[in-house]
Amino acid sequence: MSSETILIIGANGQIGLELAENLRTIYGENNVVSADLKDLNNPHGIYERLDVLDKERMYAIIKKYNVTQVYLLAALLSATAEQKPKAAWNLNMEGLFNVLDAAKEGIIKKVYWPSSIAVFGPTTPRVNTPQYTVMEPNTIYGISKLAGERFCEYYFQKYNVDVRSIRYPGLIGWKSAPGGGTTDYAVHIYHEALKNKTYECFLSEQTALPMMYMHDALKATISLMDAPAENVKIRSSYNISGMSFTPKQIADEIKKHIPEFTISYKPDFRQTIADSWPASIDDSYANKDWGWKPDFDLAKMTDDMLMNLK
Ligand code: NAD
Numbered sequence: 001m002s003s004e005t006i007l008i009i010g011a012n013g014q015i016g017l018e019l020a021e022n023l024r025t026i027y028g029e030n031n032v033v034s035a036d037l038k039d040l041n042n043p044h045g046i047y048e049r050l051d052v053l054d055k056e057r058m059y060a061i062i063k064k065y066n067v068t069q070v071y072l073l074a075a076l077l078s079a080t081a082e083q084k085p086k087a088a089w090n091l092n093m094e095g096l097f098n099v100l101d102a103a104k105e106g107i108i109k110k111v112y113w114p115s116s117i118a119v120f121g122p123t124t125p126r127v128n129t130p131q132y133t134v135m136e137p138n139t140i141y142g143i144s145k146l147a148g149e150r151f152c153e154y155y156f157q158k159y160n161v162d163v164r165s166i167r168y169p170g171l172i173g174w175k176s177a178p179g180g181g182t183t184d185y186a187v188h189i190y191h192e193a194l195k196n197k198t199y200e201c202f203l204s205e206q207t208a209l210p211m212m213y214m215h216d217a218l219k220a221t222i223s224l225m226d227a228p229a230e231n232v233k234i235r236s237s238y239n240i241s242g243m244s245f246t247p248k249q250i251a252d253e254i255k256k257h258i259p260e261f262t263i264s265y266k267p268d269f270r271q272t273i274a275d276s277w278p279a280s281i282d283d284s285y286a287n288k289d290w291g292w293k294p295d296f297d298l299a300k301m302t303d304d305m306l307m308n309l310k
């Protein structure tokens with residue numbers, strides 16, 4: 001029987017739904033608690049309604065299940081955050097403080113909190129963006145993620161909190177829908193290609209962004225959380241890389257499977273966000289510290305996405 005009990009906060013989202021499934025396989029059905037804002041009628045495992053901003057209820061749930069690790073996934077993503085800046089700042093920061101404080105007080109032992117490539121900004125070197133570089137994000141989301149990274153490192157240094165983090169690229173998967181990001185087009189395009197054989201992209205044709213298949217994102221997350229503490233040398237957040245492509249390149253890959261597929265481009269406000277982010281990422285620290293290596297490239301991901309969505 002596992003000695004760990006995990007609480008996933010924000011478990012109904014794009015990452016949470018898949019992560020919960022994986023963690024239940026590893027730790028057992030009864031050792032993973034999913035929590036999110038809404039009541040669910042038919043949850044897949046143990047489920048609690050929780051607003052992460054309600055610290056008292058979060059502590060009560062932690063105590064009820066003897067939770068040892070929290071995966072904090074509740075956040076507003078880049079596109080939504082630009083529409084609701086105050087709410088985004090409040091959720092992205094206060095939610096993190098509530099969880100870090102629980103670890104500082106010794107109520108939980110380990111915290112996972114994802115950062116994002118959004119911590120970089122227009123003055124960052126765009127190609128093969130290093131782990132340590134200029135960081136001047138100009139989106140609310142990126143600013144909150146960078147501040148969050150600084151607090152994670154602070155809580156580690158000052159209070160010995162075992163917090164671990166990854167700067168995810170745009171994530172793509174077939175099991176769950178994305179929730180308000182700039183990279184969401186790379187999921188929608190597969191659904192539209194199968195359903196309507198055409199897609200109107202909200203980013204321009206040559207906008208290269210770092211992306212990753214969900215399989216790899218979950219592999220990275222679980223490897224980092226399993227790594228011996230002494231190997232986790234970066235306590236702000238790790239760069240990781242999967243692949244990098246433009247809307248045109250993903251469309252060309254889809255056309256190999258669906259020759260009649262067409263794409264058109266109508267950039268909107270998300271173009272400005274994408275233009276401020278890296279095109280590709282250097283992940284050598286993650287590789288050196290805990291052996292990170294992705295399994296999927298664009299061609300392999302496209303095969304898998306289309307096969308499963310069909
Ligand atoms: P998502 O928007 O799909 O899911 C977030 C979940 O949090 C939702 O189910 C939502 O109901 C829940 N939530 C919102 N407010 C809450 C609150 N107050 N209390 C409890 N739950 C609340 O997001 P995601 O894509 O699964 O992302 C999870 C984390 O990973 C976020 O921190 C995000 O910034 C980060 N991330 C995601 C990506 C990506 O491409 N998906 C990339 C980089 C970083």
Ligand code: AKB
Pocket residue numbers: 077078079115116117118141168169170171180181182183184
């Ligand atoms: C978004 O587009 O906001 C996310 C991210 C890269 O953080 N997918």
